[in-house]
Amino acid sequence: MSAPIVIAGAGIGGLTAALAVAQAGRRVHLIERAAKIEEVGAGFQIAPNAGRALARLGLEEALAAVALEPQGINVRRGRDGAVLARLDVSDVRAQWGAPFRVFHRADLQQVLLQAALGHPQIEIRTGTRLGEFEDRDGVIRLRAHGPEGVEEIVAAGLVGADGQRSAVRAHLLPTERDAPVYSGRTAWRALIPTELAPPELRARESHLWLLPGAHVVHYPLRDGSIINVVVIVSEPPRHTEGAAILALDGPELARHLRRQQPAEMLAALIEAGASFRHWPLFARPPLKRWSRGGVTLLGDAAHPMMPFLAQGAAQAIEDAEALGLAFRQLGASVERTFAAYEAKRIGRAAKIVRASWRQGEYFHLSGLAASARDLTIRALGGRGMLARNAWLYR
Ligand SMILES: Cc1cc2nc3c(=O)[nH]c(=O)nc-3n(C[C@H](O)[C@H](O)[C@H](O)COP(=O)(O)OP(=O)(O)OC[C@H]3O[C@@H](n4cnc5c(N)ncnc54)[C@H](O)[C@@H]3O)c2cc1C
Incomplete structure (x- = not known):
């Protein structure tokens, strides 16, 4: 059996990436340090760019069942409530191929989790923290600290989807060690x-x-x-x-x-x-690189951003789709796959990190x-x- 791709972190980014990579034909080990995969109760807006990607992963029906589609977005002057503009989003699907949707975070996470649990190529381990790892000649050896002790896993590639305080990022890019x-x-x-x-x-x-x-x-x-x-x-x-x-x-x-x-x-x-x-x-400012050899970053680990364009999870979902596509096209070499994925995604994500910051200043x-x-x-x-x-x- 071929060595798996290990994804560290089962947030929206890690779960979506697990599905995309498994659908591209690779075996995936998804390890999550929390004992249970659950989102803290709050909402998410999922914009059409992410909605299209999720639909292409085959999740449309399950998502539609738990989503709400607001008809409009009202921009108001906060001191008197005057509506400065109303964005009619009722025909966004016709324009951009997917609607504006809002989700309870737990519902979105459950849709992704159930799809991942149902995929024969995905193994999920909770209560398991990624520890040290090394990449030697294209073979990744990593230590997973789980409920039954420490296990060494030999992987074909490692994806750090471990959030904005990513340990994979700190290890991978020592000169970029400055955390957000x-x-x-x-x-x-x-x-x-x-x-x-x-x-x-x-x-x-x-x-x-x-x-x-x-x-x-x-x-x-x-x-x-x-x-x-x-x-x-x-x-x-x-x-x-x-x-x-x-x-x-x-x-x-x-x-x-x-x-x-x-x-x-x-x-x-x-x-x-x-x-x-x-x-x-x-x-933190955008990273200059996300990957080295058989290790790469995804989601908030790669591009922590202010939430003012509601694009953090959307970008993690775009990352996941791009990673799956790169595996389909170049999967024989994980290093080339990660390089192609990074080349496709890093510019757009950096632009959105900067735009999200400016949006906050404007607001x-x-x-x-x-x-x-x-x-x-x-x-x-x-x-x-x-x-x-x-x-x-x-
Ligand atoms: C107020 C607010 C509102 C937002 N609203 C929106 C919105 O409307 N739309 C939108 O698209 N985005 C929104 N975002 C952004 C969005 O929440 C994040 O971008 C998204 O959740 C990031 O997902 P992720 O999977 O990359 O990271 P995370 O959700 O942080 O997941 C990382 C996972 O990795 C695990 N982990 C960490 N270290 C390890 C380790 N060593 N080993 C194993 N597992 C590990 C963690 O336990 C966690 O489960 C908002 C953010 C905020 C703060």
Whole structure:
């Protein structure tokens, strides 16, 4: 039996990559350090560029069953709630081949996990951490620290899909050892029962509220019975080690936002949150390379980014599809496969890392600059705003 491709990390990126590589005919060992594969409860927007890739992996039916398709995205001035533009996304499928969808993270993860569990070429080991590894003449020897002790695995290739604090990245690129640092921005995330939201915000629509030094994104999930609310504020670090350590209740968070003077409707939505989890956002400039020999990176390990274009997972999914395609075309040599995958993906991912950072600056403008931005958004209208992002979704 041929040596497997080992993928470290079973987040959205690792799971999708396991499917894509297995569908290309390779044996995959997916190792995940957590005892159970589960996503922390919150939402995900999956843009058409990622939706198309997931459909090509054969997941369309399963995804459609758990997704919600908002009809529009409302861009609002945060202080008075005025709608600056409404992006009609009801015919996005006709334009870009897949709809805008939103998912409960756990639902998306389950669809990917079930597909991976059902694939005969994929072996999944949870509670198993990737330890040291070496690449000698195209043979990877790695140590997997599992519930039954340490096992040495001989692999044909190693994919580090181990998230933004990737140990594979640190080992692979010692000159790039600088881990992502706190970006000065924190997300506070909560799921709120729809019946507790102000009535104007209960429709199947997404909303983006722009405030000085802050913005808020919310959209309905599942059958519309819950709303995923993400409040992003510029603030000094509280805890920069590990995510989601702190939580604030809605009234506390609304008080925290008082300086930004949010509209009454927005403040009422935030106040309805029982518990907003603290999620400090980390960033680093794009990497100059992702691969060396039989080792490569994928997803947040390769391109940690700010979430302001909602493209982090989408890019991990694009990576996975490109990796599968490279295996189909060049699979005999893992080194050449990884080089081709990197060449295909690194430029676009770097462009999106930079654009996501700029988007945050734009969202958080204040004073005259914010007024000028709002005028531009009004002038562009929903169609113009969508057209501006065509390079992402195409
Ligand atoms: C507030 C917020 C909102 C977002 N919204 C969106 C959105 O709407 N749309 C979108 O596309 N993206 C969004 N993102 C980005 C998205 O969440 C990430 O880009 C995506 O989850 C990254 O997936 P990943 O699989 O690369 O990494 P991760 O999800 O971090 O998975 C890495 C996995 O590797 C495991 N691991 C780590 N080390 C080891 C090891 N040594 N051995 C074995 N396993 C290991 C971890 O346990 C983890 O399961 C958002 C992010 C944030 C913070």
